[in-house]
Amino acid sequence: MKMASRSREQKHRDRVARRGWISGGGPSRLAGVFLGAALLFAAVVLIGLGYTAGGGASRETLFTTLLINATVVVGMQVFIGNTGILSFGHVGFGAVAGYAFAILAVDVEWKRRLIGDAPFGASDVSIPAEAAIAAATGLTLVVAVIVGLGMVRSGAATGDIAATVITLAVLFAVYETAINWTDITGGNRGGISFRPGTAMPGRSHAYAGFGLALVIALLYRSSRSGRLARASREDDLAARSLGVNPARHQMLALLLSVGLVAVGACLRVWLSGTVSPERFFIDYTLLTLTMLVVGGRNSVTGAVAGTVIVTGLTEVTRLLSGPDFNPGPFDFVIRPGLTDICLGLAMLGFMILRPNGLLHDREITDLPGLRRLNRLQRALAPASPIPKTPKSFDVESAPIEDSPWPRPAPPADAGHLLEVADVTVEFDGLVVLSQAHLSVAKGRICGLIGPNGAGKTTMLNVLTGIVSASSGHAVVCGRSIDGMAIHRRARSGIARTFQNLRLFADLTVLENVEVVALAHGATPDSARRQAVAMIELNQLGDMASRRARHLDYGASKRLELARAAVSHPQFLLLDEPTSGFSEAESRLIVQQIRAIAARIGCGVVVIDHDLAFITAICDEVYCLDQGSVIAHGSVAEIRSHPEVRAAYTGE
């Protein structure tokens, strides 16, 4: 009996541990990255060599093109996949790199015939191609820094159209510059071409570019920045409120991404021996975006798989619509233009039927066939151990000293208070909060009640920085938080849950909690330990590897609580933790909130309409009505307060 239960537990721990294969920390992370890169590299090379074995120069070129396109698409994945921002600008960045590369690498004599009057003395320099790739990439990164600063300034969030339009502006501005600045680009017709015979020799550069792209993309994916970028991809506001600063991660993702695209674009120019505006415009954008979304934009494996599949598709349509194939009665579809319409249909079909692509966010190392290898790898480089916590956690008797995370520092003298004074908030002239005040000590649980529209949630929004107050002050443990950005407030000790669930829907339960610990500076190993302990405390242990979007309502609510608590806030703000709960569930959550507050030693502000719940859990209560605090006191005092009764019953 005991044995059986232990082995079940062990299996569960294995399952949790396995999830971390690329996203885990320590030596296993690097092993995972390089294993993943090696497998993907080998798979593509095998496919390519298999196809070129059939012979013919066009097949050779196709394979090299495949490697280069894969470099570009994997580069795009780093930004689009991790941040969720749709970018049309990457091909524009590629054009910058491609032109810079061609201008630097074409030999002087040949270049003088093409762009003899180029400014900056560009027609008088020529450097080796590899150096030109490095220089062109550097130049493109400078452009990307400028664009990126604008993009993060615009507060880019997932699906945010402003950010996408900024990327479109990059594409069009670069295209029109390339057409019009003929002195240096050779204009629309001529472009810049290499002297015949100086195009890319062999395939080694393409191999190197592809390998580099795989390693960088997988490294970023498993990095802290990559994981935090994905949290804000899933829910920007929740991520900010829990201490993530999306701007930094979006910027880093953009720079890595553009760097890889730039390398790929240089290789593309070098292979074909020519660069012209049209080669880096809408058509190439369509091709690369289709490659990215067919396989699945959220994983590097998806980007590679999509590139291979779409390349195969275009090759088939090219052969079919070429002059050597007699389409017979099908000549109404098998004709020039077939490739483009297939690409468009593929993009459309996938967006409608399978918007996350074939693989969604699965990497090659997550595939079932690799489980065995996976175990072997863990034996070689032990993954972060899953700490043992009691299976059934007894809330009342749990010794606080046993808590697996660091104990919070004892409160400073200056105060262990959350204090709000004279806060007024207006929306379009409507006063939502009027000179409201609040004072909660660490270790206390404080209720915030009042009729709908009383301003309770607005109070939490003011505290977390989502809404800015027109006047008033808020102080956490002696430190003013007025005017602080949302994520900075979170880091100075405020964590919250949301009335409408705001989980990181596509991340697993464990990842949801883990990223918050990471955002607060935990090492990957410690973040994993804290997250596992926290989800077990909230009875989510057996769902650790499930995606948050697949949780039932109660579990989702518990996960929000766990996610907020793992940041060890000084003050935990809970917005209606029991809404939609049965009485039994409410009783359970009372125990949980108490257990969490006791373990962390934090103060709690809780909004709820369930007065039985408020009575059971709160040490003190504030009652808001029409934006003002109308009563404050112990639960008993509030219950008998005439104004509170009037506000609730309308008497």
Place this chain on the structure above:
Amino acid sequence: MTEIVQQLVDGLGRGGEYALIALGVGLIFGVMRMVNFAHGELITVSAYASYGLALTGATWWILVPGIVVTAILTSVLVEFVAFRWVRSATDFAMLLTSFGVHFVVQAAFVMFVSASSRHFARPAWITSTVTIGGIRFEAIDLGIIAATALSLAFTVWVLQHTVYGMAIRAAAEDFDTARLLGVRSDQVIRMAFALAGLLAGIAAVFFLMRTGRAAPSAGLIPMLKGVLAALIGGLGRLQGAVIGGLLLGLVEILLVSRLPDSVDGMVNGIVFVLVAVLFIFRPTGILAAGSSQRP
């Protein structure tokens, strides 16, 4: 002075076209929360329809209703074939769906007609000018301004006084509440697409009168301008789309007349960069109040 008035009218004429397209983009965004990058295809399809009609010898008296009806039907058809399926999808999927429609339509014309453009006769009066108070105006600019004003008046009437119109407006102004109240029904979305198609059709009439040309990518630039105009004004504010369109037209005319010839071909790129810079500082457009996200 004369020059400024001429440019103003010129800009309003161009801006009127953008405003009509932008209003359609705004209406569709209102009922679906999707930025429709395929809106320009209504112009592309209309262009080929008028090319086809012109081949049969039809005059502009037939082409004009032909263009408008084609745009309306295409708008409703595209919604039925493609957008219906992504109503509750993520923003990312919606954006790429509309781009996918754009690419498919464009590729279909390349495949079944030709990659090169087709031309048809422009109306005779297109180049004629009218002199009012000693200032010469292009007749087509005046025509567009009049048509834009009439279309806007009609749109306002539909939105204010018909059940569907009120539902569209409700959805555009408060999407979540409107959806809770059951507004997001098939008919309302279809109505919004039909109305957007009508407005795009009217814009297409003048656009095609000016160019007399059908090409697979004919709709791309007008669509981008319409989307930009809607964004400049602030999505979800219908009057914003109109203001954004007029503003964009005026800025373009100013750029064309003031910039040196050497960068004449870069007007679109410059406009894009200007709008991008605007978004850096006002990501929700010029009309939007200080953004207050509700969690």
